[in-house]
Amino acid sequence: MNMEREKIDELLSLLENGDWDEALHASDMLANIADSYITKRLIEFLNNPRPDTRNAAALALRDIGDDTATEPLLRAINKPENHDNRSTMVYALENLNCSCHFIDIFMLALAPKEDVRLSALNILHEQNFWISDEDLDQARSILLSHKKSFPNDSVINIINDLLNSLSEEAQSGTEEE
Secondary structure (H helix, E strand, O other), rough: HHHHHHHHHHHHHHHOOOOHHHHHHHHHHHHHHHHHHHHHHHHHHHHOOOOHHHHHHHHHHHHHOHHHHHHHHHHHHHHHHOOOHHHHHHHHHOOOOOOOOHHHHHHHOOOOOOOHHHHHHHHHHHHOOOOHHHHHHHHHHHHHHHHHHOOOHHHHHHHHHHHHHHHHOOOOOOOOO
16 A cells, blocks of 8 residues: 555544544545545545534535535435534535536525525525426425425525526526527
């Protein structure tokens, strides 16, 4: 085993077993090295029972920017056991291509935790999505069913405005073809 691989394995061990500061430092170092082995191992860490390990792995994946991490992050985010600890993983998606995951991101924009909602809204606003008419209809239906969950209508209004904007973009894209 060469010195580089030993260093990588040492950093992976710190990320997996260290305290938050050690895991975060290891995350930064691994993101700077960024190779397919590291990405694969970081994706595996998304299934780790320790929130610090999952979060540090998610931050490294965000910094690396390898879109192969998008679906594993979404799977980890949607696991029931991660429901109360997924903000960092959603934040990591901001740097990854989510264009084929409109409904998944839309559902996160309706999450109870504000930081999850903000990251999801940022993704919806900043990324270009492939959205079908059926997706828009489904999103509107989901939004209606969630209205009672938000005592403050501003969240619903923001999301509704976003849907209207996406609908207009989809219509103008159709007209140009």
